[in-house]
Amino acid sequence: MIQAVGLRKSFTARSGEVVEAVRGIDVEVRRGEAFGFLGPNGAGKSSTMRMVAAVSPVSGGTLRILGLDPATDGPEIRSRIGVCPQEDTLDTELNVSDNLYVYGRYFGLPRAEVRRRVGELLEFVQLTEKAKAKVDDLSGGMKRRLTIARSLINRPEVLLLDEPTTGLDPQARHVVWDRLFRLKQQGVTLVLTTHYMDEAEQLCDRLVVMDKGLIVAEGSPAELIRSYSTREVAELRFNVGEHERVAPKVEDLAERVEVLPDRLLLYTADGEEAIAQVHARGLDPVMSLVRRSTLEDVFLRLTGRTLVD
Amino acid sequence: MPVDVRRAARMTDYWLVLVQRTWKGSVVSSFVVPFLYVLAMGVLLGGFVKADPAELEGATDYLAFVAPGLVAAQAMTTVFGEVTYPVMGMIKWNRAYYGMIASPLGVPEVVFAHLAFVVFRVAVVSAVFLAVMAPFGVFSSPYGVVLAFLAQLLLGLAFAAPIYALTVSLPNESGFALIFRLGMIPMFLFSGAFFPIANLDAPLEALARVTPLWHGVDLTRMLVLGEVDVVMALVHVAYLAALVLGGWVLATRILERRLIT
Numbered sequence: 001m002i003q004a005v006g007l008r009k010s011f012t013a014r015s016g017e018v019v020e021a022v023r024g025i026d027v028e029v030r031r032g033e034a035f036g037f038l039g040p041n042g043a044g045k046s047s048t049m050r051m052v053a054a055v056s057p058v059s060g061g062t063l064r065i066l067g068l069d070p071a072t073d074g075p076e077i078r079s080r081i082g083v084c085p086q087e088d089t090l091d092t093e094l095n096v097s098d099n100l101y102v103y104g105r106y107f108g109l110p111r112a113e114v115r116r117r118v119g120e121l122l123e124f125v126q127l128t129e130k131a132k133a134k135v136d137d138l139s140g141g142m143k144r145r146l147t148i149a150r151s152l153i154n155r156p157e158v159l160l161l162d163e164p165t166t167g168l169d170p171q172a173r174h175v176v177w178d179r180l181f182r183l184k185q186q187g188v189t190l191v192l193t194t195h196y197m198d199e200a201e202q203l204c205d206r207l208v209v210m211d212k213g214l215i216v217a218e219g220s221p222a223e224l225i226r227s228y229s230t231r232e233v234a235e236l237r238f239n240v241g242e243h244e245r246v247a248p249k250v251e252d253l254a255e256r257v258e259v260l261p262d263r264l265l266l267y268t269a270d271g272e273e274a275i276a277q278v279h280a281r282g283l284d285p286v287m288s289l290v291r292r293s294t295l296e297d298v299f300l301r302l303t304g305r306t307l308v309d
Numbered sequence: 310m311p312v313d314v315r316r317a318a319r320m321t322d323y324w325l326v327l328v329q330r331t332w333k334g335s336v337v338s339s340f341v342v343p344f345l346y347v348l349a350m351g352v353l354l355g356g357f358v359k360a361d362p363a364e365l366e367g368a369t370d371y372l373a374f375v376a377p378g379l380v381a382a383q384a385m386t387t388v389f390g391e392v393t394y395p396v397m398g399m400i401k402w403n404r405a406y407y408g409m410i411a412s413p414l415g416v417p418e419v420v421f422a423h424l425a426f427v428v429f430r431v432a433v434v435s436a437v438f439l440a441v442m443a444p445f446g447v448f449s450s451p452y453g454v455v456l457a458f459l460a461q462l463l464l465g466l467a468f469a470a471p472i473y474a475l476t477v478s479l480p481n482e483s484g485f486a487l488i489f490r491l492g493m494i495p496m497f498l499f500s501g502a503f504f505p506i507a508n509l510d511a512p513l514e515a516l517a518r519v520t521p522l523w524h525g526v527d528l529t530r531m532l533v534l535g536e537v538d539v540v541m542a543l544v545h546v547a548y549l550a551a552l553v554l555g556g557w558v559l560a561t562r563i564l565e566r567r568l569i570t
Contacts, residue, residue, distance in 0.1 A: 011570060055410055056570060075316070075413040089408035091323075093330055102323040106412035108316070150408075 001054055001158055001189050002029040006061030009047045019218075021047035023213035024061060034190040036200045036207035037114050040305065043210040045193035049162045052191065053083045059248075066157060079107055082156030086163045090135045096146055097131040098123075104153040115154070115302065121149040126177060141172025148179060159183065161192040165199060173296060177202055186229060197295035209295075211303045221295055228301045229293035230255055232271035236264045236278060237287040246283060253277050258300055269295070314415040320414065320422035324429070343438040346379050347372075347445060350503070366505055367536035373447040377457065377533040379501030380438045381525040384461040387434045388468040388494045389535075391427045393485045396476045399423075405460075406568060416565040424469055424557065431465030449535030457532040464525035467549035470556025476562045496522045524548050 009022040022044040029035040037045040050056035051063055054070035063070060065077045084092060090099050091257050097118050104114035122128045125145035130138065138146065145166065165173040172180040180203060184190055194200050201221045209217040210225070216249070217224055234254070238246055247259050253274045254266035268274045271290030278285065299305070355371035364409035399405040409419050435458055448454050474490070499509065500522035506514050517523050528545040531537045 050570075053411060055568075075313075075415065078411065079413040083411040085407065085411065087404060089404040089411075091405045091408070094326060097328075098330070099328050102320075102326055103408065103412065106319050106409060107324040108319050108413070111322075119334045154412075160352075168360050303359075 001031050001066060002027065002191065003037075003064045004028075004048075004052075004061065005063075007048070007051065007058065007063055008060035009044070009051060009056070009061045014270075020213055022051075022059075024213045025208075025210070025213075027208060027215070029189065029191055030183075030298055031157075032187050033205045034126055034184050036202050036204035037193040037203075038195070038197065038200045038299070039190075039193075039210035040303075042212075044213040045210055046162055048210075048226055049193055051159055051161055051189070053081065055087050057210045059242050059272050064245035074194040079154060081082055082154065082159040084144075084147050084151040084164060086157065086166065088147050090143060090146060090150070092135045092162045095134055096138070097130050099135060099146060100153055101151055103150050107154040109154070117153055117155075120153055124152075124182075124228060125149040126175070139172070141168050141175060144168060144172070144176060145179065148176070152163060152183075156188065158189045158191060161190065163193055163195070165194075165196065165283055169174070173199075176249040196231055197299065207295075209299060209302055211305075216302045217298065224295060225293045229297040230267040231269050231293060232280075233273045233291055234271040235287075235289050235291065236266065236275070237262065238264070238283075238285050249283065250278055251283065256301070265297070265300075267293070310546070312421045313415075314421070316414060317418035317421040317425070319389055320409070320418070322536075324422065324426045325511060339434055340441070343383065343434075343441040346383070347376055347442055350379065350446065351375050364507075366530060366533050367469070368530070372445060373534060375503060376442050376445065376447045378510060378526045379529040380435060380442070380457070380461065380533075381464055381522060381529045382500075382502045383438055384431050384435055384465045384495050384525065385522050386466050386497065387431055388427060389472065389489065391430055391486065392423075392473040393476050394482060397479070397482050397485075400477065400564075400567065402563050406564075410568055416568055417561050420473070420557070420561045420564055424473065424560075425464065427469040427473075428462050428465055428502065431461055435461035435465075443546065448533060453529065453532045453535050457529050458527065460532060463546065463549050463553070464521065464528070465555075467521045467525070467552040470553050470560055474556050474560035474563055477560060477567060495503045496520050501526045503569075520548060521552055534538050 004025060004027040006024045006026065007022060008020070008024050010018055010020045013019050015305055018087070025048065034138055036047060039045050047056065051058050051070065052065055054065065054074040057071065066080055068077050094102065100118040100121060101114055103113070104117060122131055125148060126151065127142060127145060130142065135143065135146070161180070165176050168176065169269070177199070180190060190203070192203065204221060206220050207224070208215045217228060219227065243259050247257055248266060250264065250266060251257050254268040256267040258265040258267070264294070266274050275288050275290065278288070323481060351372035355375060358371035362369050365371070365374045406419055410416060439454055439458060442448070472488070499513070500506070500517050500520045503521070506517040506523060509517055524545040528542055531542055
């Protein structure tokens with residue numbers, strides 16, 4: 001569906017400085033899968049998405065979307081994909097159903113067909129009762145669902161979602177995830193960016209981890225955790241400022257120890273055992289817990305930084 | 310910047326829906342304001358103006374002189390309102406342009422459709438104004454009125470395209486106050502709508518002659534009063550058409566550079 005080889009993007013910033021947002025990435029997204037770009041702000045995810053959406057010219061390398069070249073077939077590509085941008089671009093002067101209706105018309109769909117789809121999509125994103133409401137009166141989660149509905153008006157083969165749940169409360173995020181699951185079941189290829197590891201774990205079959213414009217790892221969430229982390233993680237919190245001092249004393253208890261400002265992470269196959277050893281050495285953490293490894297740990301391992309900073 | 314006009318036409322429903330949702334706000338100004346202007350400036354103020362018709366560019370009295378000028382000036386002020394804040398809003402506030410270019414539409418189609426809508430607005434406003442003027446008996450012939458109406462569309466575009474280009478090149482709305490105060494209002498007052506520009510000092514008269522509004526006022530007045538100087542009329546049309554083309558090309562290029570990064 002999407003193939004990128006050596007894909008690059010650079011901008012000239014207002015200061016005249018050249019910013020290399022994407023520095024040569026290879027990506028292949030297959031039909032029907034949910035593919036994620038995971039990375040912190042500024043990793044190059046959104047720049048990549050804008051190139052894939054055929055609204056941002058490629059600076060280097062090759063990019064094919066549905067087998068087409070965005071440089072020459074932009075309108076054709078855009079007619080077959082759906083785009084749910086990071087910032088809502090809904091028309092606040094129009095009501096909910098008009099936003100969908102006029103957007104459907106941009107694709108050259110006949111009026112009657114657009115009206116039918118508007119009804120279906122409002123149903124799908126659970127906004128039927130809000131059809132005549134003003135966009136400004138919707139909650140953040142409703143606006144997001146409306147934007148998703150709008151991106152589906154042309155029955156896209158690929159749906160691009162740039163940070164689909166950023167800024168939403170937990171409940172609203174789950175509603176959005178549920179709708180995206182349903183789309184995936186219907187066979188829509190999903191490509192999303194996120195800086196939430198739980199979102200990536202929930203939604204993505206495969207993902208790439210991006211950092212500073214490059215791909216630093218690739219695989220399914222489970223594969224990535226297996227390759228780059230341990231089965232369990234013991235988290236220890238000591239008093240403020242003690243973490244650096246305590247770290248050398250527990251270093252041999254785990255495969256790897258990460259020192260964060262507010263806690264120590266001990267990467268080990270058996271977290272309970274590690275904590276027992278910590279106590280046996282006379283160290284007394286304020287708090288301790290054992291959890292399974294997540295993509296956050298993968299990211300920390302690969303980049304030395306946490307995702308949401 | 311080739312425009313796919315058929316594709317641009319897909320935006321018709323967007324602009325129609327927008328008009329349906331917002332027309333109530335402008336209906337009073339569209340009908341009442343022209344009437345008030347003609348009454349105040351043409352009839353009441355004009356009652357005090359005892360000018361020699363020879364100095365009124367072919368008009369028999371001040372009402373006949375000022376009325377065509379008011380039509381052209383109103384076309385201009387309509388355009389200034391339409392291509393400043395609303396355009397900036399679609400770039401920066403509701404970001405509607407970004408939604409449009411994510412669809413198969415491109416920037417050339419977006420600009421084309423927006424300018425087409427501005428022409429539609431000018432058409433409505435000018436048609437109403439000309440209709441309001443009819444009972445005051447200033448028209449020489451129906452034929453002239455139709456041509457004067459078409460001249461407003463050209464004049465409207467001659468303002469719309471370059472000012473649209475200016476708007477999309479500005480970082481934000483803070484420059485608009487300046488455009489209105491130093492661009493629109495002086496043009497409104499000194500471009501021959503209210504008095505013959507021959508009354509100005511020579512340098513100011515020369516300045517007035519290069520303003521698009523003067524070309525529009527003079528053209529409208531000729532057509533309404535039936536005193537057409539064909540050569541001069543063609544000069545006006547060519548000058549305004551050049552502004553349309555230059556402004557349109559610039560507008561598309563600048564907006565493309567801004568949105569497609």
